[in-house]
Amino acid sequence: MDTTTTTDVRRNNLRLLIREAGGNDRIAKRLKMGKRELGHLTNLKGECRIGSWLARDIENKLGIETGWLDMSHEYLPHEARSIARKWLILPAALQDQIEGYIDLQIDSLRFELKATQDDKTDFSKIHKRQSSWEK
Numbered sequence: 001m002d003t004t005t006t007t008d009v010r011r012n013n014l015r016l017l018i019r020e021a022g023g024n025d026r027i028a029k030r031l032k033m034g035k036r037e038l039g040h041l042t043n044l045k046g047e048c049r050i051g052s053w054l055a056r057d058i059e060n061k062l063g064i065e066t067g068w069l070d071m072s073h074e075y076l077p078h079e080a081r082s083i084a085r086k087w088l089i090l091p092a093a094l095q096d097q098i099e100g101y102i103d104l105q106i107d108s109l110r111f112e113l114k115a116t117q118d119d120k121t122d123f124s125k126i127h128k129r130q131s132s133w134e135k
Contacts, residue, residue, distance in 0.1 A: 010050040010069045015042050017062065020082070031061050063089060 018027050018038075028038045040048040050058075055069045064085065087095065 006070060007050050009072050010055050011042055013069045013071075013073055014050070014058065016073060017064075018042065020078070027062070031058060 014027075018024055021027050021030075024035050024038055028035045031038065041050055041054075050069070056066060059066055059068055090098070
């Protein structure tokens with residue numbers, strides 16, 4: 001049974017942000033808090049609770065999506081987390097354009113893959129026909 005609390009998830013995500021930002025100094029400046037105060041929030045002993053109000057304030061000051069701190073992101077590779085953060089700051093119209101482009105590329109790759117598989121299937125049928133002619 002998983003006993004991870006919302007505060008634990010938020011604390012882990014805050015530590016993740018600190019690691020990726022290059023340390024406490026950068027995040028502390030962006031959050032407009034002292035390094036000591038930030039240290040209390042990320043303390044492994046869990047002495048300081050990260051409530052909803054504080055979590056939303058942190059997300060707002062760091063420019064990340066509301067609720068981001070509440071969901072575990074440890075399962076994502078570093079590159080995926082980096083791309084996800086960049087994606088979140090793009091304007092919606094640009095996100096739509098990029099999604100359309102990605103969908104087009106995926107459809108194109110599927111078509112090429114299917115054509116390649118069909119070609120292999122056709123060759124195997126021809127090979128079987130040739131084998132039966134040789135008998």
